[in-house]
Each structure stands twice: as C-alpha cells, then as structure tokens.
Amino acid sequence: MHTQRKTLSTVGAVSAAAALGLLTACGGDKTGAGDAPAEPSVPVTGTHWTVDDVTANGKKIDAPGTKAHVAFDKKGRATGNFGCNGFGGTASVKGDTITVGKIISTKMSCGEKIDNLEKTLNDALQGKLKAKVSGGKLTLTTAKGDAITLSSEQPAELTGTRWELTGLLNKDVVDSLPKSAAGQAHLIFGKDGTVRGNLGCNQLNAKAEILDNGKIKLGPAGLTRKMCPGDAMKAERELVKLFDSTVDYEILHDKLKLTAADGKGVNASAVQQGKPEQGADDGS
The missing domain is CATH 2.40.128.270 (Lipocalin)
Structure with missing residues (x-):
C-alpha cells in the first residue's frame, strides 16, 4: 500500500473553534539549553479519539452512536465534538498530564439525552487531566475522579474510499x-x-x-x-x-x-x- 502523506487524525473545521489556536506543543520541560523538548509519556496527539463513555459523580453515560470525539494536535489545539456540538480550545501535554483551557463550542440543542452527555463531557474535559493510554484506549481522569474513556480510530485509506x-x-x-x-x-x-x-x-x-x-x-x-x-x-x-x-x-x-x-x-x-x-x- 502506498505511504500516505499525513494521516493525522483530527477533525474537520468547527465553526466555533475555527478562530481558536493553540494546544501548546506536545512536549515537556526542556532538559537544558538547546535540548529538544521531551516527548510526552502518553502518545495522545495525532489521533482521532472517539468517546466511549464519561463517568461523573459515579454515573456513567455511554456515547456510542453520537459524534463525540476529541483530537489533540502538536500546534496547541484540542478540537472535537461533544455529541452534537463542535468545540475547540487550548491544551498542553506534559508528561502524563493534559491541561485543557477554556473551551468554546457551538450552542445547538440536540435533545435531552445528548444535551446531558454534552454538558458532562464539557465539564470533564477541562483543567488538568491525567492521561493513560493502553491497547488503543485513552482514559482522561479529572482531579475529583471523573473520567472519560476514548478509543483510537484509524484514518481513512486514500484508495478504495x-x-x-x-x-x-x-x-x-x-x-x-x-x-x-x-x-x-x-x-x-x-x-x-x-x-x-x-x-x-x-x-x-x-x-x-x-x-x-x-x-x-x-x-x-x-x-x-x-x-x-x-x-x-x-x-x-x-x-x-x-x-x-x-x-x-x-x-x-x-x-x-x-x-x-x-x-x-x-x-x-x-x-x-x-x-x-x-x-x-x-x-x-
């Protein structure tokens, strides 16, 4: 199979996030003058992460069948969809911690079930999150123990699609x-x-x-x-x-x-x- 140029897993343009920039570079602290930034201990950037579920205050909400997904890139952006509304924000990756800044999203109402999922995801996907990657799964955990579980999704093939x-x-x-x-x-x-x-x-x-x-x-x-x-x-x-x-x-x-x-x-x-x-x- 031919080598694809860039198979970065990210999302399409989101109107509310289009003017946003900036997930800080995907590196940790520099070890010395002229040294390259350390690689993060969890490989989260460059992947399209589909939301499986979110658990908040001990209550689990499943997300399959929705558009819910998240992508982090190396230019300082966190973008995705909460299930119906697109969003964008800033974030930084340092070691096993992802710090997500203020998120801006579109404001459509998509029914009580989706609206509840979106609010829960929005609340959980902000601030400092501990990230763990295992077997194609990403778990993001907040300081109070709420968690988002996501699965990596491969990019489309150029040929045959x-x-x-x-x-x-x-x-x-x-x-x-x-x-x-x-x-x-x-x-x-x-x-x-x-x-x-x-x-x-x-x-x-x-x-x-x-x-x-x-x-x-x-x-x-x-x-x-x-x-x-x-x-x-x-x-x-x-x-x-x-x-x-x-x-x-x-x-x-x-x-x-x-x-x-x-x-x-x-x-x-x-x-x-x-x-x-x-x-x-x-x-x-």
Missing part, C-alpha cells in the same frame, strides 16, 4: 460546492493507478499515480459531455484544472485535501472509510 467533494480551495479561502453538485461530486482512487468519480456534473476517469512524497500525479481528465446548471459547470471547470498535473494530498482522519502548486484545490470527506467500491481497485 469514496471521497465526497465538499469545497473548492483557493489558498486560505474555501467555497462550498453548488447545491446541484453536493452529494454527487466524488472521487475514488484505485490501487491500479486510476481515479474515477464525478465532478458535480460529468463522470470522470483519469490516471492517478500515488507517489511516495505525499503527492499524486494526475493524468488528463476524461469526462462525459453532459450539460448541467451553470454553477455546477463552473465548479467542474475549476476541478478539472487539478488534472494533468501533480497535486499534494493530505488525509486528516476522514478528510482529504488535494492542493495544486498555485494553492487551489478541493476538500473531501470519506463516505465509505476503507471499503473499496466495486472496480476501485481492480481497474474494472
């Missing part, structure tokens, strides 16, 4: 795809060196050589000749410009970003993680 296109990139600007293309525009990379899918209007076939340096060499786009609404055709013309060139790719848990040399590109989300569609890998 249906990547639904969600937004057009122009450097730091992201534009949503037209409604007429939403849910239809997608790409599926095959292990046979091809990519197929739909660009929001027309069906696509092209060569796609996945390189070892985090790049994909895309061949010219072979398209059907269907005429579609003007906004869909406009978006499709932008997407076609990515082909017959070499693009950078980056996988962040279930998100894929393809970026050309000029900073233009596309965002996509995994619809079928790691499950090849018929013909995706065998060239049919």
Whole structure:
C-alpha cells in the first residue's frame, strides 16, 4: 500500500473553534539549553479519539452512536465534538498530564439525552487531566475522579474510499460546492493507478499515480459531455484544472485535501472509510 502523506487524525473545521489556536506543543520541560523538548509519556496527539463513555459523580453515560470525539494536535489545539456540538480550545501535554483551557463550542440543542452527555463531557474535559493510554484506549481522569474513556480510530485509506467533494480551495479561502453538485461530486482512487468519480456534473476517469512524497500525479481528465446548471459547470471547470498535473494530498482522519502548486484545490470527506467500491481497485 502506498505511504500516505499525513494521516493525522483530527477533525474537520468547527465553526466555533475555527478562530481558536493553540494546544501548546506536545512536549515537556526542556532538559537544558538547546535540548529538544521531551516527548510526552502518553502518545495522545495525532489521533482521532472517539468517546466511549464519561463517568461523573459515579454515573456513567455511554456515547456510542453520537459524534463525540476529541483530537489533540502538536500546534496547541484540542478540537472535537461533544455529541452534537463542535468545540475547540487550548491544551498542553506534559508528561502524563493534559491541561485543557477554556473551551468554546457551538450552542445547538440536540435533545435531552445528548444535551446531558454534552454538558458532562464539557465539564470533564477541562483543567488538568491525567492521561493513560493502553491497547488503543485513552482514559482522561479529572482531579475529583471523573473520567472519560476514548478509543483510537484509524484514518481513512486514500484508495478504495469514496471521497465526497465538499469545497473548492483557493489558498486560505474555501467555497462550498453548488447545491446541484453536493452529494454527487466524488472521487475514488484505485490501487491500479486510476481515479474515477464525478465532478458535480460529468463522470470522470483519469490516471492517478500515488507517489511516495505525499503527492499524486494526475493524468488528463476524461469526462462525459453532459450539460448541467451553470454553477455546477463552473465548479467542474475549476476541478478539472487539478488534472494533468501533480497535486499534494493530505488525509486528516476522514478528510482529504488535494492542493495544486498555485494553492487551489478541493476538500473531501470519506463516505465509505476503507471499503473499496466495486472496480476501485481492480481497474474494472
């Protein structure tokens, strides 16, 4: 299998957390002038942690079936979802202690059961937390003994996954795809060196050589000749410009970003993680 460029397990953009920065670097104290920061004793960064349950005041609340998850990165961010609402905040990792600062989240009401889970998680996921990692499980324990249990989740595979296109990139600007293309525009990379899918209007076939340096060499786009609404055709013309060139790719848990040399590109989300569609890998 080809080496993926960056399989950092993190979450997609969260509106309430987008303006946040900053989980302090994932290191401990420096041991001396010029020394590199010590590695944390628990490897928590760079992983998508799905919440299994949270126990507070002796009462356990299960989270499966919700969107609840947490990710810590090395740039100083803690982001995720409490079950319905996205959140973001600052945090630092030192030894086996994670210190989470004030959290900002969206404010939707999602029903009494989810609201209760969200409030409990929000209260537990702040301040100094003792972290323990074992067998793909992470346990975060507060000073008063409340605990969150989480499981690591692997990032989506580049090949064999249906990547639904969600937004057009122009450097730091992201534009949503037209409604007429939403849910239809997608790409599926095959292990046979091809990519197929739909660009929001027309069906696509092209060569796609996945390189070892985090790049994909895309061949010219072979398209059907269907005429579609003007906004869909406009978006499709932008997407076609990515082909017959070499693009950078980056996988962040279930998100894929393809970026050309000029900073233009596309965002996509995994619809079928790691499950090849018929013909995706065998060239049919």
